[in-house]
Amino acid sequence: MKPLTKSRFKTALECPNKLFFTSKKEFANNKSDDPFMRALASGGFQVEELARLHYPNGVFIDTENFEYDKAFQLTQEALLLENVVIYEAAFQIDGLFIRTDIIVKNGNNIKLIEVKAKSFNPSDENIFVGSRGALVSSWKPYLFDLAFQKYVAQKTFPNLNFEVYLLMADKTKKATIDGLNQLFRIPNNGNPRTDIIKRVHSLEEIGSTVLSEINVDNIVNDIIRNKYKYYENLNFEEAISTFKKAYQEDVYLNWPTQFSSCKNCEFKATALQEEEGLKSGFKYCFSKQLNWTAKEFNKPNAMQIWNFRGKNLMEENRLLMEQLTENDLNIKPEAGRIAPSERQWIQVEKAVNVDTSFHAEKDELKQEMEKWVFPYHFIDFETSTVALPFTAGRKPYEQVAFQFSHHKYNEDGSIEHYSQYINNTAGEFPNFIFARALQTALGNDNGSVFKYATHENSIINAIIIQLEESNEVDKNELISFLKTISQSTSKQAETWEGDRNMIDLCRVVKNYYYNPYTKGSNSIKAVLPSSLNSSDFLKMKYSQPIGNINLTSHNFPSDHIWLQMQGDTVLNPYKILPPLFENWTEIEMEENLSDMENIADGGAALTAYAKLQFTDMTTKERDEITQGLLKYCELDTLAMVMIYEHFRNDVIN
Structure with a gap:
């Protein structure tokens, strides 16, 4: 009989109907293919390994996922000890099964510790329960997951006293060494839970930790006692019983669609x-x-x-x-x-x-574009935030700006891939070098600067805060420059809007233009191919080699052609970016540390930068990943140029 596990319980909380699909291979599951989800999962495994250093010498319940009875038996044996730490402890009763991240047993008292890669600020009094007394929605799934764990564990061993904690990344703590993120390496093959490569075995080796523990036992008890409900028509035990029966009997619950x-x-x-x-x-x-x-x-x-x-x-x-x-x-x-x-x-x-x-408010768009000042600068940033910082002195999920691309559109219509920056040096904090490179790139004229969406402005604000807290000798000069191309966010103590505050091309799209090929999406990944499909100008221009169309490139040869057709449809340029390691031999591939195939989206770029933190990566592999990142980021700013050209040549004329 298949038990209701905590992962199935969490799935059922999202939507009870999902229980019917979740274990069936014949149903598509796009969550497993999401590159951002994969990147988050990797970070979670790393945090879990660091968490185990907080409670060393634990008994690891090393069984396969489906070996429920074996895992429970090994846990029972370990619990016979008066004092013990157990990793992946298993509890089962009445068709329910859980595995816990860490438990610490002292006599009859047990700390049940759930490790999360999420971050929190210990000074926040309303982390989990809002000012109006309701659970904060973003934490609700995690807290109900913990309630399920405590319910099953306590029911399995009623003679023991379980108290529930979260162990998470603490936003107030700083890493004390470089390379903390790489001390727990996810293997290319194998089980990331059991085969992770650890380079340290005690907290003393890393100086201090960026994780902190928080007691959530009272909230969890309130959930079990039905003070808080996930669904108003189900109390906690009713939900468990309903989900268990449906899952074990393979019944579609017919839960109302929402x-x-x-x-x-x-x-x-x-x-x-x-x-x-x-x-x-x-x-x-x-x-x-x-x-x-x-x-x-x-x-x-x-x-x-x-x-x-x-x-x-x-x-x-x-x-x-x-x-x-x-x-x-x-x-x-x-x-x-x-x-x-x-x-x-x-x-x-x-x-x-x-x-x-396409639909366009032509006059309004034309008036907007007439405000812009040549030469135009199109900028795109690639950034990373991780639970375990790459460098000393940084906090969990602190912004790291490791790359930008910059296209310059001149008044005569010539287009230059004018500059670019990338950091591929393991253990180096790049943000201040990044800011200096950006100043060099944009400091020679007063032309308009373009971003796509709000991300670049948020990153500049984050770098300003980092500079203010730093001892960089040129920090005042850099802050002054960064403020000229940005506006303040709510996190800033002062308010500003720079003379060259970056123009948000995504906002321009939303305000003045709609293309049915986007199917409602305003992502640059959707707007670019839609613009190409709608523009005879772009089709004619970019079906030629870049060396023939008054366009320069740092990363593509002069005979590269951006526009490719499949029948009457333009192929999305992001889909035809060259793969990594295309001409590598099998022997060379076997020695790779990165295990990457391509970089064509933000999730892959995040993963690629994390891989570049491997100090033992060969120069050849590092260069290959670097080139993949440079090509991807160059396309992001060229995409902005193409959208601008579409507006100029097809929309307002």
Whole structure:
């Protein structure tokens, strides 16, 4: 009989219907393919290893995931000791099974410790329970997970006293050594829980820790006693009983569909996945509950609308875009721009009418563009935040700016990949070097500077704070420069907006332009291929080698062609970035430490930078990953140039 484990319990809390799909290989599960999720998982394993140094000499319950009885038996044997630390202790009773990260037994008292790669500030009095007395939504899944663990453990051993703690990254602590992140290396192959490569075996070897413990036992007890509920119609024990029965009997719970959770469901199958034989849990639910057929699934629906919450539409079974009215979107026009609600309605109308032409507020966009000053500077940053800092003196999840790309668009129409910066030196904190390189790149004129979305401004604010706390001799000069191209965020003590405050091209898109090919997304990864598909100018220009079109590049040869077609559709340039290690021999590949295939998204870039922190990586492999990052980042700023050219040549003219 398969038990209800804590991971299945957490899945059921997200949506009880997911229990029916989660253990079936025939259903697509896109969460497992998410590069950001993989990067987060790696960080979690590293934090767990550091956590074990807090409680050394533990008994490790080394069993396979499915060896429930064996794991429990080994745990029982270890618990016979008066005092013991156990890693991955297993508890099971009445069809319920959990494995705990760490337990510390002293007589009959047990600390049950859950290790999380999340961060917290110990001075925050409302970390878990808000000022109005409700659980903070972002912590709710973790706290219910802990409640399930305590419930099962206490029920298994009623004679023992369990007290629950979280052990997490502490935002107030600083790493005391370089390379803390790399002391616990995730293997390319094997189980990251059992085969992780440790280079230290005591806290003394790293000086101090960046983790802190926090007691959450009272909150967990309140959850078990039903002071807090996940679903109003289920108390805690009812939820456990319901989920266990459904999972063990393989019953689809037919839990009412909800707009937000269904919109973000990981069990949606893409067309390609369905062609490969995978099923869609999303379609299964909608077929069962809303009687949708292939006809409805092939039509655009409200969950595809940008930033739309779909109040009452699920209950009314009125989710198709063709069933919506302007009243459903509560349209509120705004002078001089496309209001968010207007943008949603434009998306609906074009989708329903199969209209692939772009919409633009041409006059308003033209007025906006007339404010811009040549030469234009298009900037993109690549950054990293990790639980275990790469360098001494840094805190968990402190921003690290390791790369930028910079395209310069001159008034005569020539385009230069003007400058770039990357840090690929293991153990070096790059932010201040990054700021100096940025100053050199942008300090020679007063041209407009462009970003895409708010990330770059947030990073500049973070670097300003780091500089203020530093002893850098040129910190005042650097801060003054950074303030000219940014505006203050809420974290700053003072308020400013620079003379060359970066222009957000994403905001320009949202305010003045909608392209149906984006299907509502404003990501540059969607807007670029959409612009290419809609622009004869871009198609003609970028179907030629870059050496022929008045464009320079630091990372691509002059015969490189950016635009490739598949039938009548332009291929997304991000999908055709060259793979890593393309011409390497099998023997060379066997010696690789990075185990990467390509860099074509932000998650892969994060992972690549973390790999570059390996001090024992060969120069050849380091150079290969560096080149992959440089090419990826160059495309990000060239994408901004292309979007600008689309506006200039196709939209306002």
